[in-house]
Amino acid sequence: MNCDSHREVLSAMLDGEADPSEIEACLRHLESCPACSLYRDQLDASRAILREWPEETFAAASRARMSPDRRLAAAAAILLALGLGFLAGRSTIPRARLGAVVPPSGAAFRETQRTIYPDLNEVHSYVLLQTDSSRSERNGGLR
Amino acid sequence: MNGLEGTLPDVDSAFRLHRVDLFNYFRRCGLPRPAAEDLTQSVFVVLLKERSRFDAGRGSLRVFLFGIARNLRLQWQRGARMRVVEWETSAAAATRGATTEELFAVREAVLALPDPQREALLLREFHGLDYAEIARVQQIPTGTVRSRLFQARDAVRRRLRPNPIEDEEKP
Numbered sequence: 001m002n003c004d005s006h007r008e009v010l011s012a013m014l015d016g017e018a019d020p021s022e023i024e025a026c027l028r029h030l031e032s033c034p035a036c037s038l039y040r041d042q043l044d045a046s047r048a049i050l051r052e053w054p055e056e057t058f059a060a061a062s063r064a065r066m067s068p069d070r071r072l073a074a075a076a077a078i079l080l081a082l083g084l085g086f087l088a089g090r091s092t093i094p095r096a097r098l099g100a101v102v103p104p105s106g107a108a109f110r111e112t113q114r115t116i117y118p119d120l121n122e123v124h125s126y127v128l129l130q131t132d133s134s135r136s137e138r139n140g141g142l143r
Numbered sequence: 144m145n146g147l148e149g150t151l152p153d154v155d156s157a158f159r160l161h162r163v164d165l166f167n168y169f170r171r172c173g174l175p176r177p178a179a180e181d182l183t184q185s186v187f188v189v190l191l192k193e194r195s196r197f198d199a200g201r202g203s204l205r206v207f208l209f210g211i212a213r214n215l216r217l218q219w220q221r222g223a224r225m226r227v228v229e230w231e232t233s234a235a236a237a238t239r240g241a242t243t244e245e246l247f248a249v250r251e252a253v254l255a256l257p258d259p260q261r262e263a264l265l266l267r268e269f270h271g272l273d274y275a276e277i278a279r280v281q282q283i284p285t286g287t288v289r290s291r292l293f294q295a296r297d298a299v300r301r302r303l304r305p306n307p308i309e310d311e312e313k314p
Binding site for chain 1: 162163166167170171176180183240241245246249250253264267268269273274289290292293296297299300302303304308
């Protein structure tokens with residue numbers, strides 16, 4: 001094996017994906033190769049910096065940025081899936097939580113979703129907002 | 144994973160568990176924030192529509208989601224016809240160990256990588272996918288994952304190294 005091969009093993013070792021035999025050969029090589037030892041140090045150092053790349057927060061405000069087409073697509077997809085779930089009588093929602101649910105139609109349907117999802121996440125609250133605003137627009141109401 | 148075969152994934156739980164991860168995947172791939180937010184939500188719209196395709200026996204939901212994310216990202220990049228390079232200095236300032244210059248350099252190095260190498264590196268370093276999982280997302284052999292990661296790390300290291308190694312040419 002040449003230096004490049006051993007350096008690839010060093011990379012795989014970082015991931016715990018190197019074979020024991022190649023690890024042993026690589027470590028033996030490092031003892032006699034200052035360039036590869038330096039390489040390992042640089043690899044470790046650059047990786048440490050890379051891993052400090054900060055994580056960003058997913059903004060709840062993203063709803064306002066969705067394109068109208070995607071809003072409608074999302075709303076349609078989710079409502080369709082929920083509707084089909086009800087019709088098929090095998091929603092993913094635990095049956096115990098469906099006990100007091102009204103039939104899913106119109107305003108009652110939206111209220112049903114609120115009942116089922118008391119901790120509305122962004123997708124569902126977004127859908128509810130969208131369907132509400134669409135209805136208002138159709139009825140000539142204010143947004 | 145075992146025992147989930149035949150059940151549909153719960154979109155609510157998936158959204159809560161994976162949205163930040165997926166959002167940061169898009170961001171680190173160089174997408175601007177609005178596109179990253181949009182695509183993050185699109186992942187779950189696709190999941191909702193296609194969750195019957197998910198087979199827990201073939202891999203985790205997380206890997207399935209990254210597969211969706213990858214397809215959406217590639218579609219978006221084809222539409223945008225550009226490689227977006229965006230940098231938020233405020234984000235760099237929020238970290239402790241590395242200097243802002245180092246973080247800028249490492250980000251530049253990652254964004255300069257060929258797309259398959261960059262994605263493999265991000266999936267490994269930030270999202271904890273192992274070689275088999277990355278291979279599934281990228282639809283390549285695991286041996287290719289290993290070489291992609293080596294090449295990606297080598298490129299990042301070259302960008303950040305204080306001194307060239309004696310058997311390497313100077314930058």
